[in-house]
Amino acid sequence: MLKLTDVSKVYAKSGSKAVDGLSLDLKSGEIYGFLGPNGAGKTTTIKMITGIITPTQGKIEVCGVDISRDPEEAKRNIGYVSDSHIVYDKLTGREYVDFMATVYGVDPADKRKREEALVSRFRLADAYDSQISAYSHGMKQKINVIGALIHEPALWILDEPMTGLDPESAHELKTLMREHCDKGNSVFFSTHVLEVAEKLCDRVGIINKGRLIAEGTVEEIRGKTTDGSLESGFLTLTEEEDR
Amino acid sequence: MKNFKAVFSVILKSAFRRNKGGRGVSAIVAIVILSLVFGAYSLMTAFLIAPAFSMATDDGLGGNFSAFIVFITTIANVLFALIPLVTTLYMSKDNEILLALPVKSSTVFLARILYVYLTQLFFTLVMVLPMIVVFGVWAKMSVAFYFFMTLWCALAPFIALVVASVLAVPIMYLASLFKNKGVITSIALIVLFTVFFGAYYALFFNMNGSAFDPNNVYGALKPVLESITYPLAPFVAMGRTAVLSPETAFGTLGVVGAEAVNVAISLAVCAVAIFAALAISGFLYRRGVAFMLESAGVAKKNAKREDRKTSAKKRSILSVMMSREIKTLLRNTAFAFNCLGTMPILVVFAVVFSFSFSGDKSLGGFAFGTVYAMITGMAVSFNVGACTTFTREGEQFFLLKSIPVDIRVVIRAKHIVYSLITSIFYLIAEVATVFITRSSPLYVLGALPGIALIAGVSAMDMLFDLRKPKLDWITPTEAVKNNTNTLIPMFISLGLIVVLIGGFALGIVLLPAYSTFVGFGFTLLVAIVSLAVFVPILYNKGPAMIRAIE
Ligand SMILES: Nc1ncnc2c1ncn2[C@@H]1O[C@H](COP(=O)(O)OP(=O)(O)O)[C@@H](O)[C@H]1O
Numbered sequence: 001m002l003k004l005t006d007v008s009k010v011y012a013k014s015g016s017k018a019v020d021g022l023s024l025d026l027k028s029g030e031i032y033g034f035l036g037p038n039g040a041g042k043t044t045t046i047k048m049i050t051g052i053i054t055p056t057q058g059k060i061e062v063c064g065v066d067i068s069r070d071p072e073e074a075k076r077n078i079g080y081v082s083d084s085h086i087v088y089d090k091l092t093g094r095e096y097v098d099f100m101a102t103v104y105g106v107d108p109a110d111k112r113k114r115e116e117a118l119v120s121r122f123r124l125a126d127a128y129d130s131q132i133s134a135y136s137h138g139m140k141q142k143i144n145v146i147g148a149l150i151h152e153p154a155l156w157i158l159d160e161p162m163t164g165l166d167p168e169s170a171h172e173l174k175t176l177m178r179e180h181c182d183k184g185n186s187v188f189f190s191t192h193v194l195e196v197a198e199k200l201c202d203r204v205g206i207i208n209k210g211r212l213i214a215e216g217t218v219e220e221i222r223g224k225t226t227d228g229s230l231e232s233g234f235l236t237l238t239e240e241e242d243r
Numbered sequence: 244m245k246n247f248k249a250v251f252s253v254i255l256k257s258a259f260r261r262n263k264g265g266r267g268v269s270a271i272v273a274i275v276i277l278s279l280v281f282g283a284y285s286l287m288t289a290f291l292i293a294p295a296f297s298m299a300t301d302d303g304l305g306g307n308f309s310a311f312i313v314f315i316t317t318i319a320n321v322l323f324a325l326i327p328l329v330t331t332l333y334m335s336k337d338n339e340i341l342l343a344l345p346v347k348s349s350t351v352f353l354a355r356i357l358y359v360y361l362t363q364l365f366f367t368l369v370m371v372l373p374m375i376v377v378f379g380v381w382a383k384m385s386v387a388f389y390f391f392m393t394l395w396c397a398l399a400p401f402i403a404l405v406v407a408s409v410l411a412v413p414i415m416y417l418a419s420l421f422k423n424k425g426v427i428t429s430i431a432l433i434v435l436f437t438v439f440f441g442a443y444y445a446l447f448f449n450m451n452g453s454a455f456d457p458n459n460v461y462g463a464l465k466p467v468l469e470s471i472t473y474p475l476a477p478f479v480a481m482g483r484t485a486v487l488s489p490e491t492a493f494g495t496l497g498v499v500g501a502e503a504v505n506v507a508i509s510l511a512v513c514a515v516a517i518f519a520a521l522a523i524s525g526f527l528y529r530r531g532v533a534f535m536l537e538s539a540g541v542a543k544k545n546a547k548r549e550d551r552k553t554s555a556k557k558r559s560i561l562s563v564m565m566s567r568e569i570k571t572l573l574r575n576t577a578f579a580f581n582c583l584g585t586m587p588i589l590v591v592f593a594v595v596f597s598f599s600f601s602g603d604k605s606l607g608g609f610a611f612g613t614v615y616a617m618i619t620g621m622a623v624s625f626n627v628g629a630c631t632t633f634t635r636e637g638e639q640f641f642l643l644k645s646i647p648v649d650i651r652v653v654i655r656a657k658h659i660v661y662s663l664i665t666s667i668f669y670l671i672a673e674v675a676t677v678f679i680t681r682s683s684p685l686y687v688l689g690a691l692p693g694i695a696l697i698a699g700v701s702a703m704d705m706l707f708d709l710r711k712p713k714l715d716w717i718t719p720t721e722a723v724k725n726n727t728n729t730l731i732p733m734f735i736s737l738g739l740i741v742v743l744i745g746g747f748a749l750g751i752v753l754l755p756a757y758s759t760f761v762g763f764g765f766t767l768l769v770a771i772v773s774l775a776v777f778v779p780i781l782y783n784k785g786p787a788m789i790r791a792i793e
């Protein structure tokens with residue numbers, strides 16, 4: 001589904017590696033939690049997968065398509081929820097979703113069906129025809145999610161999706177992620193909040209200073225610590241690395 | 244190409260749609276006002292120059308004159324297209340998200356170029372159409388003139404885009420060598436802009452005797468027109484098509500043949516220009532975007548380092564806020580250009596006006612007063628920096644509200660910065676005026692009431708912006724252009740010119756021997772009123788106004 005082989009990124013001028021020799025393999029039906037402290041390289045990795053920036057080295061394949069070979073085809077399989085708000089906030093929610101559907105070439109009938117389901121699920125119907133700029137943070141995040149799912153992507157990527165969501169919305173989002181995977185798709189999301197990963201993920205990867213320092217099921221990571229919590233696993237691992 | 248329509252319409256909607264959440268007038272209204280102002284200005288200039296055009300056609304130089312118009316239009320487009328081109332192509336906030344979508348970068352590129360072209364075209368037509376009509380009617384031109392001039396001027400933005408996209412490369416490259424790229428780019432552009440306008444005004448006004456005598460205008464232009472035939476050959480080919488008359492067009496085959504060649508050359512030039520503009524900037528587009536995306540983070544890091552430096556020096560909060568204001572202004576090329584670009588022009592105006600008015604003996608002692616009033620009025624109305632200071636903060640505005648600094652200090656820092664910048668250029672302009680009009684050195688004192696007026700009106704400008712700052716811009720150009728917050732204060736300030744001239748006129752009637760000082764006194768009076776009204780409001784009501792914005 002998603003395969004990274006020895007991917008590195010050096011930002012021009014900064015010189016140091018923001019991502020260093022990262023390899024990942026994400027299977028269908030899997031939720032993958034990408035964990036790491038601030039500045040670890042999570043956003044950089046996600047931006048390389050989504051084609052926003054190009055890796056300095058290494059290969060990225062989405063559904064078997066090399067992103068550097070055929071970027072449009074690879075991107076068609078991705079739904080991306082970025083860590084910032086929609087910039088087109090002068091559009092209405094409906095216009096934004098229309099735009100995304102057009103760009104991803106979604107069949108109008110499918111679009112209407114999915115749109116209806118998602119909008120009612122997120123209770124966004126009242127605000128759907130008003131300008132996004134008037135939405136609350138949570139509503140903006142929801143319309144972002146609808147835009148990312150309107151083409152039922154095989155790979156759904158979210159960058160710090162839970163930040164600023166109330167518990168109820170966060171729960172909704174998690175349910176949606178689970179359902180998305182149950183249809184045979186995959187979810188890849190980043191977070192620095194551990195509880196999120198603990199309950200939801202089939203597999204987690206821990207990244208620190210650009211390097212993947214541990215990977216496995218939540219159970220496996222727990223096993224590497226004394227008290228058996230993911231949190232202390234996370235702390236021990238990142239600390240060892242810092243020494 | 245299939246996503247072109249979707250991308251283009253999203254770009255248009257984002258640029259022109261009014262923000263329903265906030266207050267504020269739609270960009271359309273601002274554009275209409277702006278085009279009325281420019282159109283009127285263009286119409287005035289057209290009437291001044293039309294007789295010279297007519298003389299040139301009688302002399303057989305009509306083709307060259309038309310060529311000259313297309314050429315000037317192109318040059319103006321280069322200057323005005325450069326910033327929108329660089330900022331919309333490379334600095335739009337939506338570049339990231341568009342890169343993540345399955346849209347070819349060439350599609351995004353074409354949509355952006357089309358957007359820049361259409362905005363350039365609009366302002367070109369606003370400036371050029373009144374001129375074409377006035378010239379055409381005045382010199383009794385044939386239909387060919389209206390048709391071809393409109394066509395070539397409509398294509399001029401494309402020729403300009405070639406030059407602009409080529410210029411954008413060295414500017415970005417040069418800038419990348421320095422730590423503060425924005426600053427270098429800004430300065431380079433402002434110099435370019437000043438040189439262009441200096442040359443433009445010098446050409447039209449730097450003449451012996453009265454500037455507005457058509458004979459003199461033509462006399463000064465004639466050698467220029469005669470000399471451009473070869474250096475500007477492609478433009479001359481276009482100009483020739485514009486002076487086609489029914490006689491030549493439908494006359495002997497030889498003439499028709501020659502004219503057909505000119506049309507063909509002109510079309511070829513435009514086609515090559517369009518192709519080259521697309522090829523050059525298209526080739527650089529993906530790289531340029533990557534360059535800008537990746538260097539954004541570096542700029543953030545630098546900013547952090549500077550914060551540490553400044554806190555180590557323990558400077559006063561006021562001076563920290565002032566230097567923050569100046570740095571954010573200079574680092575963003577679009578901001579610096581739009582806010583500071585007019586400043587050197589003030590000096591150019593002072594020089595040009597001084598020369599042309601001091602030559603006019605009939606004005607006598609009134610010459611200095613007129614130039615003084617115009618320069619002072621322009622200085623206060625050119626203060627785009629003050630008019631957009633809160634708008635330019637964009638999303639940072641809310642950060643500004645949350646930092647543990649007394650918001651009054653922020654207001655004071657902004658007020659001092661914009662009063663100071665304008666005052667410096669104003670002082671230079673004032674000294675130049677005194678020198679060129681050979682007036683008494685004592686007249687330099689006139690700068691004092693002028694500076695007081697600048698401080699008063701800056702406060703008014705800031706209040707206008709604070710009333711409804713337009714914080715939701717996507718490209719920096721949006722924040723400073725098409726903004727009613729700059730237009731209304733500008734109108735008011737331009738009206739001040741008339742008021743101030745009135746002061747000098749009053750002086751001539753009341754105290755002829757000291758008329759200039761009466762004029763200064765009158766200016767001081769106006770300045771005191773503006774200071775007394777706007778400064779207290781700004782400092783007392785400003786903090787509450789800032790708190791009210793969410
Ligand atoms: N545009 C950029 N230019 C230079 N360095 C950057 C840029 N963006 C991020 N970085 C650096 O790359 C590293 C990883 O950042 P990022 O991927 O944003 O981390 P995370 O998302 O895990 O918090 C950080 O050290 C950061 O400073």
Ligand SMILES: [Mg+2]
Pocket residue numbers: 039042043044083160
């Ligand atoms: Mg991040």
